Amino acid sequence: MSRLPKPPEGSWTQHYGLGTAPVSYEDSISPEFHALEAEAVFKRAWLNVGRIEQLPRKGSYFTKEITVANTSVIVVRDQQGEIRAFHNVCRHRGNKLVWNDFPRDETSGVCRQFVCKYHGWRYDLDGALNFVQQEEEFFDLDKAQFGLVPVHCDLWEGFIFVNLAKEPAQSLKAFLGPMVTALEGYPFDQMTERWFYRGPVGANWKLYMDAFQEFYHAPVLHARQSPPDWSVPAQNAGFEAPYYKIEGPHRVVSTAGIRPWELGENQRKPMEAVTRSGLFGPWDKPELGVEMPPGLNPSRANPWGLDSFQIWPNFVILIWGQHWYLTYHYWPTAYNSHMFEGTLYFVPAKTARERIAHEMAAVSFKEFGLQDANTLEATQTMLESRVVTEFPLMDQEVLCRHLHKVAAEWVNDYVAGQPGLNNEGVRV
Ligand code: FES
């Protein structure tokens, strides 16, 4: 199988001018850095909160807990069909407006208006306050002044983004930049069968992103997940030399394809042969009837395996050559924990065989993800010992190096604009 090209300078890390010195992981173990990241990153960047298919009709809504920014957001399709977002807080006495049995759990549904559970204030889907219980007993209350607090919200290719800044520094499209927007035209809208996992992870959010931005740990960490000979074809298949692209705060890693159906019996599990599916997805590709957009498969690998777009700060779109895709979200909950969400999207199954192939891909993904997450908790605890403070990264860890650099840049930029704060977030 052909090797993917190296950049002219001989290493990706030097090509992208990232330096080759060992790196510190203080940014993943410091409560002070985490507090700064909340302000500098999560309250200023565009954050993906879901897909348009989650809001199929007028009145469809879902809530998104954004713990790191200390808020919860309602995303709704209003009576005009517009997608809007609001802070999930009642203007009367601050109750969370939309929730079900447990106030901290996310929820979704369809409604005509939002009604507060506390004293029954009601809001239209466009956020306007339309009813106040015993309104005549209030003092000069002007309902027009008490609508829901809006959150900036925009759509790109059916992905719904919010921005918690008062005024975002950039439009969503400018923020995504040419490398990500070169995916426009990919048939995301055909892949509406959705499988969703969520789980708390006892590690900083950036550590889990790192685990999915290099692939050479796979034959080691996931060795027991696979038949005995699996690591041999993995090394020959291009994992040892993927293709990387970095633009602004965003990154792509791309690999050549493994064709599990061409592997020997001892290189795949019997269940994979029976279901014609596995970690790499269903072996049989659906017809899409559209050209692939120019931003996909940037190295023009043939066969092409996947492109993983790491969209700053915490969102990944991973598109497989086999015509399906994954998204990952990493929502920080503390300096040493986050909520991981993995979602698989397929063209809806038309046969029982296709349905089983999707399920096999979904459970295989979950098994691998659990192994990665488990290791991260082990990493977090020992990083926190601070016995070792500098770590060497090799060239295939170029995107890990870039992620931590971008986090530092956003925090430094924020601190520079905040006189009186040093870069530990301490007032001076
Ligand atoms: S807090 Fe919502 S109606 Fe009183």
Ligand SMILES: [Fe+2]
């Ligand atoms: Fe992994």
